Amino acid sequence: MIAGTRKRLHGIMEGNEVLEACPFSHQVGGHSAVVTLRDSHLVAKPLDKKKREMSFYEKAPKALRSFVPTFHGVGRVSFSPDAVKDSSEDSDDSDDREDNEFSVVPAPTAKKAGHSAAVEEPIPPYVGSNRVGSPFQSPSMTSGKVVNPWSLTMYQKQIDKSRASPDNGDSEATIACILLENLTRKFNKPCVLDLKIGTRSYADDASPQKRAKHIEKVSSTTSSSLGFRVCGMQVYNRKSQRYFYQDKYHGRSLTPETVPAALESFFTLNTGNKPRSSAYVASVVRSFLKKLKELEAIIADQKGLRFYSSSLLLLYDGAWKSDSGVPIVDVRVIDFAGATFYSLDSAVRDAGAICASPDEGFLLGLRNLQKYFRAMIE
Numbered sequence: 001m002i003a004g005t006r007k008r009l010h011g012i013m014e015g016n017e018v019l020e021a022c023p024f025s026h027q028v029g030g031h032s033a034v035v036t037l038r039d040s041h042l043v044a045k046p047l048d049k050k051k052r053e054m055s056f057y058e059k060a061p062k063a064l065r066s067f068v069p070t071f072h073g074v075g076r077v078s079f080s081p082d083a084v085k086d087s088s089e090d091s092d093d094s095d096d097r098e099d100n101e102f103s104v105v106p107a108p109t110a111k112k113a114g115h116s117a118a119v120e121e122p123i124p125p126y127v128g129s130n131r132v133g134s135p136f137q138s139p140s141m142t143s144g145k146v147v148n149p150w151s152l153t154m155y156q157k158q159i160d161k162s163r164a165s166p167d168n169g170d171s172e173a174t175i176a177c178i179l180l181e182n183l184t185r186k187f188n189k190p191c192v193l194d195l196k197i198g199t200r201s202y203a204d205d206a207s208p209q210k211r212a213k214h215i216e217k218v219s220s221t222t223s224s225s226l227g228f229r230v231c232g233m234q235v236y237n238r239k240s241q242r243y244f245y246q247d248k249y250h251g252r253s254l255t256p257e258t259v260p261a262a263l264e265s266f267f268t269l270n271t272g273n274k275p276r277s278s279a280y281v282a283s284v285v286r287s288f289l290k291k292l293k294e295l296e297a298i299i300a301d302q303k304g305l306r307f308y309s310s311s312l313l314l315l316y317d318g319a320w321k322s323d324s325g326v327p328i329v330d331v332r333v334i335d336f337a338g339a340t341f342y343s344l345d346s347a348v349r350d351a352g353a354i355c356a357s358p359d360e361g362f363l364l365g366l367r368n369l370q371k372y373f374r375a376m377i378e
Helices: 003-013 052-059 062-067 082-090 139-143 149-164 208-219 248-253 259-271 279-300 351-355 360-377
Strands: 018-023 035-037 042-046 071-079 102-104 106-109 118-122 173-181 190-197 228-237 242-246 305-307 311-317 329-334 339-341
Touching (some): 018 149, 062 329, 071 149, 190 259, 228 360, 259 279, 311 360
Parallel strands (some): 102 242
Antiparallel strands (some): 018 035, 071 173, 106 118, 190 228
């Protein structure tokens, strides 16, 4: 980090500077806005009320740090409605052309017994408060920037939330955010898969109503049986030069029978070929498998740490070249507002047993994900 940038970050974290938010081009999931910042290579996310996510980053186990985004402290960020219109001027995707757009990925559904899963009826994406049809073109496309529709939805949600607060009398809100590494920055055309990981998604202090809601969500999706569910995906299609995407509502509709085809589409939508039919795409899958195995070993060694409602983010470059060599892929754990470090004096039932064991729900998800990825290339 150069001296000027380091000095500026110090000013941000000390509260001396307010940064301006812009919709993040590649947010594919989550229930709060992730934004890019003007004149910065970082992304920002609103700080949760109990500051649990910040606390996690500050005391994350050393062994896990290569699998979480780099934490750059907390800053004050301004969310303006005008940022959606102006975001093209500050995009880190300056090479995106106006003929790119986000389109809906048809949902994989199982065919008759004995047949493989196939792509059939499209599932409409969720944008704002409306269900819309396919294809979808982001409003900011008119200025040349590609922005995932889910990012625009979450950005507007944050603005609406701020307007509803009695503490904010104007249309522009300034809120505390954690500042994080932008994981997509090293990719030309980021392909992103967001998976909710684990079999439990509520914290110990969640209200009975919130617990019931999360338990129902887990039991009605693949989270209960597989230890993960798809929360969002975008893939750059090389032929059409468009991004295709699915949101969390599509992910909730998947079953153990349709998940394999949905996961495989994370690769097939890029080239039109199955991983086993392309040597390079197969090498991308193998690179993911290597990282997932490394992460599994680390999680298995984290006794007493629970990743309630965390997500797993998988990324690769959709604009790869045949002579690219070893694929560059990334696997990171994100979203730690529900993460909990248990100790023997924790005021929860079976604290001793929890402290002596890893997060088995997380491990279940990792092992099933590896199983499906191996099946793509065998």
